[in-house]
Amino acid sequence: MINFRKYPKKLFWRLYYVCLVISLILDFYWLYTHMFHYHFSFQHIPQFFALFGLLGCMLLILIAKGMGFFIVVDEDYYQKRKEESN
């Protein structure tokens, strides 16, 4: 038995994986038993919110990183511009 007080990270990860698996199972079960009251047809896709969360998060980071090539500049960008123009 692991001493979780000593290793809180392990406790966190085990709890996380349990929640992840439970959410996957519950989604299938409640979708099958018509527990959900959705308004759009695409919400009825099995594991829609899991996919939306995972892909949405990853896409957000990747697209933003792509935008970063154009809009990320030095920390003192405006100060430097000012000094150069002076």
Next chain:
Amino acid sequence: MNSWIHPGLVIFLGGFLIPFIPWKRAKQIYFLALPLAGFIIILMTYKGIFGDIPAWPGSLHKWNIPFLQYTLDIGRINKLSILFGFVYVTAAFCMNIYALKVKNDWEHVVAMIYVGSALGAIFSGDLFTLFFSLEIMSWAPFFLLLFRGTKKSRGAAFRYIIWHHVSGLCILTGVLIHLHQTGSIEFTHMPWGWGTKYFGSHLILLGFVINSATTPFHAWLSDTYSEASPSGSVYMTAFTTKTAIFCLITTFSGVPLLMWMGAIQSVFALFLAVLENDGRRLCSYHIISQIGYMVAGIGMGTHMGINGAASHALCHIIYNALLYMGAGCVLVVAGTAKFDRLGGLYKYMPIAFWLYMIGGFSISGFPLFNGFISKAMTIEAAELIQHPVIYLLLEGATVGTFLHTGLKLPWNMWLQGRDEPHPDIKAKLKDSAFNTPKHMLVGMSILAFLCIFLGVYPKILYDMLPYPVEYVPFTVTRVFSITQLFIFSFLGFWLLRKLVKGHPSYVLDTDWPFRVLGEKLMNFCKSSLPAFGDALDQRMMKFSSYVIQKLKSPHIELRMTPLTVGDGVFIILILLSVFLVLNI
């Protein structure tokens, strides 16, 4: 009992006495008593002591003052203004506790002017009083920024005031055109359309849109809020943008343009937040993103949309002040809020971390936190009007919000997988878990309590909303879908966590063209314009000396022939006939 007292005026005028109280403890008690006095007046008003408040949009009118041929309605009380009033004074109380140890008394005075004028705006029933209150309100953050005393904050202060003067001018011009067209100065729902006859409304909307930091006019917020002092920035998070939201609910609910602007804004700000390296700038982008929900709800115009916007504005004031306080604590303790220099602070300030996390869970919309009971209402409003694109944008923004405020910011500031901070920051810390000043933790604790209290007992908020609430937040569908969304967002974050690490950088925003153009204009005024002026001066001098020389010439009398005089008479004749023909 009919003699109502304006809570804004009490706080506004009361604030000026702060520097003249000689005893430190009495000064602190007085500083905390001001928002409490406001709270008591608003509570008495809510309880009907000054008269019953009719159902929305009906109002109770107090303090009508004649002005020219109009009547100024300084004390218009309705359900929405009471709701905003309650949250303004409650938030101000917590912010005052947070700012209790600030040594500059005038910072306290300015903060109270800010709160007082914000209350003045939400209790105003006519456009003149509203404009006047908004103008006073725009100066308070200017001074809060100046009081930080850094070169950057001075620049930010001037940029702030320029933006708000532009918005103020738009509102004033719009109000005058509206007055000319309708003859009314009532602060109520404005006519809306795309023709030129709605030009007044367009200008007023533009003014409110700038004030509420709606995309593409949002950049002033992230630029300036992060430059104020830790306590000053906390005040700035609450009042300007939320007052603009109040104005938009009152005047432009149901304008579809706002729905689209809000939904796009809620996602757009998140892309910029991914790249951000400064904790307080990241929080600023989340103010912008959350305002997107409110603006979208207002644009939908349905009862649920309006209720969602109003409740989200209130919950937002509470949790966002908490987030800013958390980031401000790190700035005070570690001396920086930049991600590339932080991490490993958890051991030294765990209470601030957990209080911040309550704000992080709230803004993300976790069930049992206050963000859930308000944000989900706006998302459901988008579902009810059957608008899948708006729905997906707003739901997508929920993912991004959790990614940043629930994961990226706490990870980068307190954790980063390290047990110890950088040596230069560690040198500033005491070797204990209590590095955060106590008064800051007290202010944060009250807000954290409110986040959870409203999250588990939303009825108290729902009962105060303008329209009757038919929304049930805790359904299996809503709770399960949002929980699953967060579980998998975390997975996405963990897989790509190295990409969201901080690097010393600056993210350009939509104010880039304005700042570059402004810079060019300044350069033109500094160098090209004086050179042009000098050249013009020289030419004029040359020309005048040439004329003087010619006049002094002895040959000039010879040239004054009758023929020349005749030419002059001829020209005068032609001019007179033109005047006659044109009948001028």
